[in-house]
Amino acid sequence: MxxxxxxxxxxxxxxxxxxxxxxxxxxxxxxxxxxxxxxxxxxxxxxxxxxxxxxxxxxxxxxxxxxxxxxxxxxxxTPHINKLRRDLVEMLFHEGNHLCPICEASGNCELQAMAYRLDMTAPTKMPYLEPCRELDVSHPDIALDTNRCISCGRCIRASQDVDHKGVFGYVGRGIHRRVAVNGSDLAHTDAAVTDHAISAEVCPVGCILRKRVGFATPIGEREFDHGPIGHEIEGGSSD
Amino acid sequence: MAEPRLIEISPVTRVEGHGKVTIHLDANNQVDEARLHIVEFRGFERFIRGRLLWEVPVIVQRLCGICPVSHHLAAAKAMDVICGVDDLPPTAEKMRRLMHYGQVMQSHVLHFFHLAAPDLLFGFGAPAEKRNIFEVIKENPELGRRAIAMRKFGQDIIEATAGKKIHGTGAIPGGINRNLPVPARDAFLAVIDEMCLWAQDALALARRYTQEHDHLVAEFASFPSNHMSLVRDSDGALDLYHGKLRALNAVGGTIFEKLDYARYHEVLVEDVRPWSYMKFPFIKELGPEKGWYRVGPLARMNTVSFIDTPLANAALAELKQETSGAPNNSTLVNHWARMIEVLHCVEKIRELLHDPDLQGTDLRATGQRREEGTGVIEAPRGNLIHHYKVDENDTVTYCNLIVSTTHNNEGMNRAVKDVAVKHLSGQERITEGMLNHVEVAIRAYDPCLSCATHALGQMPLQIELFDADGGLLDSRQRSA
The missing domain is CATH 3.10.20.740 (Ubiquitin-like (UB roll))
Known part of the structure; x- marks a missing residue:
């Protein structure tokens, strides 16, 4: 050693x-x-x-x-840093439509789990922007609900670096920057349900969805039913 | 001569959702008009459009916090059809049934003990501060304890089958996402006999109340009507989860029988009125005047041929004796009928807990996709219809919901008018206790007003402007 x-x-x-x-x-x-x-x-x-x-x-x-x-x-x-983190997470909730009670990512969603970890129990300050973006359901096996996108760019990097495809990319600037697909809709890209970018682990929220599998995992067996976000790292400590 | 008066009961209390009653008294203190208004609007029929089909059972259950399982299961049944699944794996169907029986049990217990019991135990005209569940517990601690424990049992069944006591995710298109582990089963079996005894006691209480107040029951919001429910296809037995539609008239004559519920729109029409967000369904061939009908526990007792659990069936026979086998049209008998159903649910839960299929692992079936599906269930408050169309991309393009409380709209309004005329007409001074009589009539239907207001499109609206003497100055109307 x-x-x-x-x-x-x-x-x-x-x-x-x-x-x-x-x-x-x-x-x-x-x-x-x-x-x-x-x-x-x-x-x-x-x-x-x-x-x-x-x-x-x-x-x-x-x-x-x-x-x-x-x-x-x-x-x-520290209380100060965690406050900053909570503010950032809170802004993400206000920017999109994150309706946890009806979202199939609930329990597996990193944004939701982060809010719980940071003790964000209720929205406090900002107005909701309430985007009304149409779902992209054109692909036979994949759906996109970009109202839930937090622009983390994980799908972009996964598609470019792992799948070597470039299905996803950013468009717009500033507050208008969004993740978009490289085509008129997802059906007109070379996205496949087997892509790493499409896998449930890459999208941290309920934006990229594999069709017809939602809610198949029972409550109690979802990722964050087993512990708060980060518990695997904290539980894996050798100290 | 007195001035014409308008009395408002707003909000109607000890019901789910928000509604109000208006009663118009003329110059001679006679009731001119009395109506139940639904003053809230939910709009699920519209905003479910564009959502993905597998999300629907989870989204629409948010209609209600009391009976979300009903909406969850009705929507799941509709999505089963759309996913081409006509027969669920036995484990899936039995888990769904278990969930449903748990829900009907807890909902009925909530209504009888928490909402209706204060009226029944203390009297309709008792002081308002007396008419609540806390006074019931104070007067009869054992009754209160049982009410809480029985409701908890039903809620625990829901949690074991759906993951949460309220708004779970058990049913998915084509099946269920879990089975019932043996330790959970054994925990329920350990208390099921006690639940059965308590259900029998509750039933005896409701029956005794009805029989001891036979004159009140006979005159209080008692009027002939049609009755409709699902019944088991093979033999007409009570089946809260699945079956065919049966409708009888006030004396027991058949209006329709063995009707596939996917054809509901061929026999039912939804009427709209300018003063309520809730629609008024009626049987098409009979028209709006004669075709309105009632649903719910008493309607089910009227329509079913028998109940397939022995204790509840014996109780049904006793209830039917009251009217020599003919349909019972007395609003207050709903409480008795409701407690028969609690006993039935407990018996069915016991039967299911002994069934090894609940531990099966074949949870979901698949089939050939269809564009349209209807799911119907007998919810605690009565028949519940969910109808959807889904496009080739899996998104909902059409949704129609006919909720139990909507089916009962005309019945509740008639009950309000009946009680108002009998108890308020000619009274110089209207007391709070008198007004509670009107609420008692509504409560007997256990309405869920928040469930029932999803009309699609522009609602008709009428605005009338009156002068100080009550003369109509102007009127504006927007049609549907």
């Missing part, structure tokens, strides 16, 4: 780090969960959602892109 190349500190705890590792990768390996939405195992880091924001050496950075460094002091689970 080789010795760690260096150590750094997260929330007062010294953890091992390797050259080239991000703060999040080192934290995951040490069993420390840093909340995230756009980052996903096997996809390149993006640093877009900012839910993984931490303070490293006094600066706010995204833990999924910031390299770990020797003796770096990182703050993650």
């Amino acid at each position: 080789t010795s760690p190349d260096f150590t750094f500190v997260i929330d007062g705890r010294a953890i091992p780090g390797k050259p080239g590792q991000t703060i999040m990768e080192a934290a995951d390996a040490a069993g420390i969960y840093i909340p995230r939405l756009c980052d996903h195992e096997g996809l390149r880091h993006q640093g877009g959602c900012r839910v993984c924001t931490v303070k490293a050496a006094g600066r706010s950075v995204s833990a999924c892109t910031q390299p770990a460094a020797p003796d770096l002091v990182v703050e993650s689970e």
Whole structure:
């Protein structure tokens, strides 16, 4: 067994780090969960959602892109940072139509699970934008409800880097930026139900749906029925 | 001579949803008109359009927090048809039935003990502060304890079959998403005999009330009507989950029989009135004046040939004796009928718990897609119709819901008028207790007003402007 190349500190705890590792990768390996939405195992880091924001050496950075460094002091689970994270998640709820009670992703949804983890029990501040985007149901096996999209870009990276297709991409700028398909609708792309980008694990919410399988998993057996988001990382700690 | 008066009961209390009653008294204090108005609008028929077919059973159950299982199952049955599944795997059908019996039981118990019992135990004219479940518990703690425990039992059955006590996800197009594990089954079996005894006691209480107040029951909102429900296809037995439609007239004559419920629109028409968000269905061949009908527990007792569980069937025979086998048209007898159904549900739950099919693993069937499907179920409050059309991309293009309370709309309005005329006409001073008589008549139907207001399209609206003397100054009307 080789010795760690260096150590750094997260929330007062010294953890091992390797050259080239991000703060999040080192934290995951040490069993420390840093909340995230756009980052996903096997996809390149993006640093877009900012839910993984931490303070490293006094600066706010995204833990999924910031390299770990020797003796770096990182703050993650502080009331101030968690408040920022909760505000970000709250804005996502207000920006889309996230009706958990009727959504087939409920219980498997990372946005919902993150809201629970961050104790976002009720909307408080912003107005709901209430988008009215038509569902794209053109594909025989896949449906898109972009009213639920949080623009995490995981499907874009999965399609480009894993499937080598480019079915999804961003369009628009600023508040109008949206994930769109590379065609008039999904049926006019080369999307397939076997694509990694289409798999349930890539879309963190109920936007990309495999048709006719919704609600087949009973309540009690859904992903976050077994524990809060991040419990697998926290439960996997060797400390 | 007194001035004409308008009395409003708003909101009607101890019912689900929001409604109000208006009573017009003329200058001689005689009731001129009395109506039950539904003042809320839900609109599910419209906004379910464009949603995906497998979402429908989960979305539409949000119609109601009291009987969501009814909407969940009626929609699932319609989607079974659309998915080409005519016969569910035995485990799926029996799990759905178990869910349904649990729900009917808890809903009826809620109504009888929590909503109706204060009127029945303390009297319709008792002080308002006395007429609530807390006073029932204070006066009869054991009755209150049983009411809570029986409701909990029904809710626990729902949770075991749907994942949650309210708004679960058990039924999916073509089947169910879970079976019943042995430990859960055994936990229910451990208390089912006690539930059966308590259900018999509750039934005795309702029967005794009806028989001891026979004069009141005979005159209170008692009027002839048609009755409609599902009955079991093979033998006409009570079947709350599936069957064919049967409608009888007020003296027991057959209007239609063994009607495939997918053809409901051939025999039923939904009328609209300008003063209510709730439609008025009637039997087409009889017309709106003679074709209105009632549904619900008493209507079911009137339409079914028998009940296939022994204790409930004996209770049915006793009820039928009251009218020598003819349909019973007394509104208040609904309470007795409701408790017969609670006993029936407990008996059916016991029967199912002993069935090893509940532990089966074949949960879902598939078939050849169809464009249209209708699902009908006997909900606690009566017959419930869900009708959908779905396009080739799996999205809903059409939805029509006829909810139990909607079926009973005309019946409830007649009950309101009947009681208002009998108890308010000629009264110089109208007391709160007198007005509660009107509410008692509505409550006997256990209406769920929030379930019942989904009319599609532009509702007709009439606005009338009166001067200080009651003269009509102007009128504007928007047609449907």
